[in-house]
Amino acid sequence: MRKRFKKLRVDMKEMSKEQHSGKQMQRQVEARLRTVQEECDRLRDETDQIIRQSADTQARLALMFDILKARERGDFNKAAQLTRLLR
Template sequence: MVARSMIKEEKKSSKPKMKSLKTRVQRIKADMGKIREDQKCIREEQRDIGEKFGDVRRQCHDLRLETQMIVKQSTFNRIRLSIMFNILRARQDGDFDKAAAFSGYLTSISDRRKS
């Protein structure tokens, strides 16, 4: 009889352990499912951020090119204004040969710029 009661006690004590083990496993599986979903969301957000970063890089490159074009145009305009000023100064001084030379130079650089 003692042996039978010990076996019954072992069975009784092992059932709650199995039951708690099953609930733990179920809880862990549920947690793993939540973690998978969170990781999926994180991956999607990283992908979106990567795309946005790529867009920002392209915009930065475009702005850099546009800025370079503006600087070149500004430099060209400054040169043209300087030549025009020299033409005016030569005309004021009565040096029409010099004024004509500057006018020809202004025309030639303007023609080169257009083509």
């Protein structure tokens, strides 16, 4: 009976250690997930910023093209108006 109790105590200590180890691993995984989520959010923000900048650049290029076309046609009033818009 004493041997059984000793064995049970040893088994309980091992289970406790394993449980502690499992909780520790869970904390590490949660920390990694938070890090990955933060990186994801940062990359999403950077991507949104690049998209906005690209749209701004497209709009400016379109204005410049319209300015060139207006100058070719000799419509300098329209070219001046578009140039003010560009600024």
